[in-house]
Amino acid sequence: DSGVTQTPKHLITATGQRVTLRCSPRSGDLSVYWYQQSLDQGLQFLIQYYNGEERAKGNILERFSAQQFPDLHSELNLSSLELGDSALYFCASSVGRNSPLHFGNGTRLTVT
Amino acid sequence: GENVEQHPSTLSVQEGDSAVIKCTYSDSASNYFPWYKQELGKGPQLIIDIRSNVGEKKDQRIAVTLNKTAKHFSLHITETQPEDSAVYFCAAGEGAGSYQLTFGKGTKLSVIP
Numbered sequence: 539d540s541g542v543t544q545t546p547k548h549l550i551t552a553t554g555q556r557v558t559l560r561c562s563p564r565s566g567d568l569s570v571y572w573y574q575q576s577l578d579q580g581l582q583f584l585i586q587y588y589n590g591e592e593r594a595k596g597n598i599l600e601r602f603s604a605q606q607f608p609d610l611h612s613e614l615n616l617s618s619l620e621l622g623d624s625a626l627y628f629c630a631s632s633v634g635r636n637s638p639l640h641f642g643n644g645t646r647l648t649v650t
Numbered sequence: 651g652e653n654v655e656q657h658p659s660t661l662s663v664q665e666g667d668s669a670v671i672k673c674t675y676s677d678s679a680s681n682y683f684p685w686y687k688q689e690l691g692k693g694p695q696l697i698i699d700i701r702s703n704v705g706e707k708k709d710q711r712i713a714v715t716l717n718k719t720a721k722h723f724s725l726h727i728t729e730t731q732p733e734d735s736a737v738y739f740c741a742a743g744e745g746a747g748s749y750q751l752t753f754g755k756g757t758k759l760s761v762i763p
């Protein structure tokens with residue numbers, strides 16, 4: 539068990555809808571990362587937060603947004619969902635700079 | 651940006667044999683190279699990592715080698731066991747305060763008892 543908790547484990551929703559994925563990092567970790575895993579694209583970096591502030595952006599769509607709260611948990615918001623957004627969404631956390639990433643078990647999103 | 655190529659995509663070995671997975675990267679600024687193991691229904695689990703100032707690192711049956719000149723790194727698993735069966739991912743990180751890891755496409759390793 540990595541210590542990173544993601545909820546929900548599964549999410550099924552319709553096109554056009556909005557969902558929120560939640561992540562609780564390991565105790566003591568200040569950095570949170572979001573990754574998307576799909577069969578054809580592999581693991582793609584979306585966004586990173588460090589102690590509440592956005593630090594880096596990857597291939598994140600404008601329909602997606604995230605935030606990290608004062609208690610360090612993070613939420614990834616996906617809106618105007620499309621069929622192609624169906625994927626596994628992983629959260630990872632690390633202590634900070636130059637520290638290894640530890641992944642949660644992901645949220646499987648299915649858009650119908 | 652960084653591009654990581656991983657080979658092979660699938661690998662089958664007999665129990666007790668060795669397995670080798672190879673990755674190449676494109677960005678010479680990358681200085682952190684972790685390997686992750688992903689089992690079905692779970693998230694990637696860090697199994698070993700290496701930084702650019704080290705050429706080789708070993709942890710029991712697992713070893714990683716890095717050739718910065720050639721921009722490639724490899725994972726070596728010796729005395730494979732059925733529980734080693736999983737998908738393995740290599741990654742390269744840019745460092746500089748955050749690790750925006752770029753992952754390879756993964757290798758599905760099957761260890762045949």
